[in-house]
């Protein structure tokens with residue numbers, strides 16, 4: 630088989646693997662009105678008999694936010710499942726670094742959207758919803774968010790939960806640090822606090838507008854710095870991420886939460902299911 634034929638073959642196989650996850654029982658329906666049995670048009674397009682909407686198999690799903698082919702998605706997800714960084718994932722999928730960075734943003738959004746707290750995280754407070762709209766990734770995602778959200782790390786046995794704590798902002802953390810002697814450690818733009826209520830620590834990623842110089846040093850280091858296995862794992866990873874910002878921070882936290890909780894599992898099926906899931910209406 631020559632190169633072109635081999636690539637076409639790989640694309641057919643990859644596409645079948647993704648289609649099966651999009652339409653598990655083979656029944657197709659309209660992404661707009663959910664009416665079943667659309668009829669087929671040319672070039673793989675489908676049309677809804679009820680509302681006349683024209684779509685294709687991946688319309689309205691996370692993987693459709695990027696122009697990657699099915700084979701490129703599969704190669705990228707496979708590399709990411711074994712913890713490749715952006716550069717390594719780009720090489721594996723034979724795409725540019727920037728294309729891989731954007732596609733991994735889509736994958737991270739898709740992972741986050743699988744969580745029970747997706748509606749909250751894709752809502753206004755994080756600004757994550759601004760990363761995409763009308764079926765596209767947005768070009769200027771790193772404008773500052775209004776108030777920097779705060780996340781809590783909760784350990785239950787071998788599992789960890791990273792929750793947004795909607796009643797708190799970065800400002801509350803500075804206030805607790807000043808007035809209630811809450812211990813806070815700094816890692817670049819990231820702050821981790823001592824225990825707070827049931828949380829092992831609160832964590833946030835600010836930007837240059839946050840008055841880091843205002844932090845007070847209290848004796849000792851926050852509990853999580855020695856007592857949270859998840860934080861010790863996440864801290865080392867967070868140091869290596871490029872493109873970390875207040876807005877993108879929850880994407881990385883939720884990725885690390887999943888990797889930590891599923892550390893003994895093959896992540897590829899989870900990633901592919903996430904990519905093939907419909908983008909929730911609240912987030913679109």
Ligand SMILES: [Zn+2]
Nearest residue numbers: 659662677680
């Ligand atoms: Zn329809």
